[in-house]
Amino acid sequence: xxxxxQNPRHKITKRGQNVTFRCDPISEHNRLYWYRxxxxxxxxxxxxxxxxxxxxxxxxxxxxxxxxxxxxxxxxLEIQRTEQGDSAMYLCxxxxxxxxxxxxxxxxxxxxx
Amino acid sequence: QKEVEQDPGPLSVPEGAIVSLNCTYSNSxxxxxxxxxxxxxxxxxxxxxxxxxxxxxxxxFTAQVDKSSKxxxxxxxxxxxxxxxxxxxxMRGTGTYKYIFGTGTRLKVLA
Numbered sequence: 001x002x003x004x005x006q007n008p009r010h011k012i013t014k015r016g017q018n019v020t021f022r023c024d025p026i027s028e029h030n031r032l033y034w035y036r037x038x039x040x041x042x043x044x045x046x047x048x049x050x051x052x053x054x055x056x057x058x059x060x061x062x063x064x065x066x067x068x069x070x071x072x073x074x075x076x077l078e079i080q081r082t083e084q085g086d087s088a089m090y091l092c093x094x095x096x097x098x099x100x101x102x103x104x105x106x107x108x109x110x111x112x113x
Numbered sequence: 114q115k116e117v118e119q120d121p122g123p124l125s126v127p128e129g130a131i132v133s134l135n136c137t138y139s140n141s142x143x144x145x146x147x148x149x150x151x152x153x154x155x156x157x158x159x160x161x162x163x164x165x166x167x168x169x170x171x172x173x174f175t176a177q178v179d180k181s182s183k184x185x186x187x188x189x190x191x192x193x194x195x196x197x198x199x200x201x202x203x204m205r206g207t208g209t210y211k212y213i214f215g216t217g218t219r220l221k222v223l224a
Contacts, residue, residue: 031210042201042214056211091156101147102212104156
């Protein structure tokens with residue numbers, strides 16, 4: 001399978017704990033995106049990387065959120081001191097240079113209890 | 114007002130019907146338009162991708178963009194029960210790769 005891969009698929013954590021999600025983009029895609037989706041809503045943009053550089057970051061991304069893409073390959077999204085409002089599906093997508101449409105992974109569903 | 118508006122539905126149609134799904138937007142800078150299909154608890158799956166105005170056809174799916182009216186449509190011909198899902202429109206301008214999504218329209222195709 002050469003699609004976007006996200007791990008874990010599901011995460012249940014206690015309020016106040018830190019969590020980290022991983023995204024492996026489609027091989028050769030230089031752009032990588034993180035989105036958050038809550039029930040009944042469309043995905044909301046969080047941040048975007050071109051290679052290893054984080055080029056855009058939403059105001060939705062509070063100081064508790066940080067994303068990295070070392071070496072321009074996989075990416076991690078960390079949420080510190082989780083809150084119940086962080087419960088959502090976290091989606092990763094990637095796109096290339098010739099074809100710029102974004103392809104999504106299956107998401108990581110986070111539940112904060 | 115949201116940048117992208119989409120009727121959440123649900124929209125119920127009989128099998129074989131032609132389905133019309135629509136989004137309106139307010140930002141005239143949007144140039145790239147996409148339609149995604151999302152099944153429950155899954156990631157969005159790209160269906161159609163168009164640049165600027167015009168039509169694009171792929172199998173049973175046709176995407177239309179009318180930039181003068183800031184209105185995009187997705188038509189599904191010969192709809193099947195397997196088409197039952199949420200359909201999301203997304204768009205972006207040039208100079209940014211930040212895609213803005215609609216809330217999605219839930220579609221139910223009844224056998």
